[in-house]
Amino acid sequence: MTDCLFCKIIAGEIPCRKVYESEELLAFHDINPVAPVHFMIIPKEHIARLDEAHARHELLLGRMLLLAPLLAKEQGLTDGFRTVINTGPGGGQEVYHLHMHVFGGASLHRL
Numbered sequence: 001m002t003d004c005l006f007c008k009i010i011a012g013e014i015p016c017r018k019v020y021e022s023e024e025l026l027a028f029h030d031i032n033p034v035a036p037v038h039f040m041i042i043p044k045e046h047i048a049r050l051d052e053a054h055a056r057h058e059l060l061l062g063r064m065l066l067l068a069p070l071l072a073k074e075q076g077l078t079d080g081f082r083t084v085i086n087t088g089p090g091g092g093q094e095v096y097h098l099h100m101h102v103f104g105g106a107s108l109h110r111l
């Protein structure tokens, strides 16, 4: 996926402020934060959007979810946080590489 922005970040072709990296996941700060702490967790495998994930991604998706509270705490979000996955135009998705936003540190509006 050569012209995918997040694949380029994974490949190190575009810099990021890294929060966490494993063999299968990467987390980095959002370039345009909506809260005092705002990072995202992405799989290294290129999955364009959540509705293109398959049963074989079950473990990967579970790991993304379980990583969120660990990293949120490390980033100082001791009081809780919000996770968001935008999917498709109807969900306001802008970057078509699956990512889970994790943010907090200020009072957030109700959804």
Ligand code: AMP
Pocket (backbone or CB within 6 Å): 005, 014, 016, 029, 030, 031, 032, 033, 085, 086, 092, 093, 094, 095, 096
């Ligand atoms: P969305 O696809 O709407 O869920 O959001 C894409 C997010 O990626 C936005 O919050 C952007 O601020 C963020 N973003 C875009 N380019 C970069 C980048 N180079 N590094 C970090 N975050 C980025």
Ligand code: ZN
Pocket (backbone or CB within 6 Å): 001, 004, 005, 006, 007, 008, 045, 046, 047, 096, 097
């Ligand atoms: Zn990608």
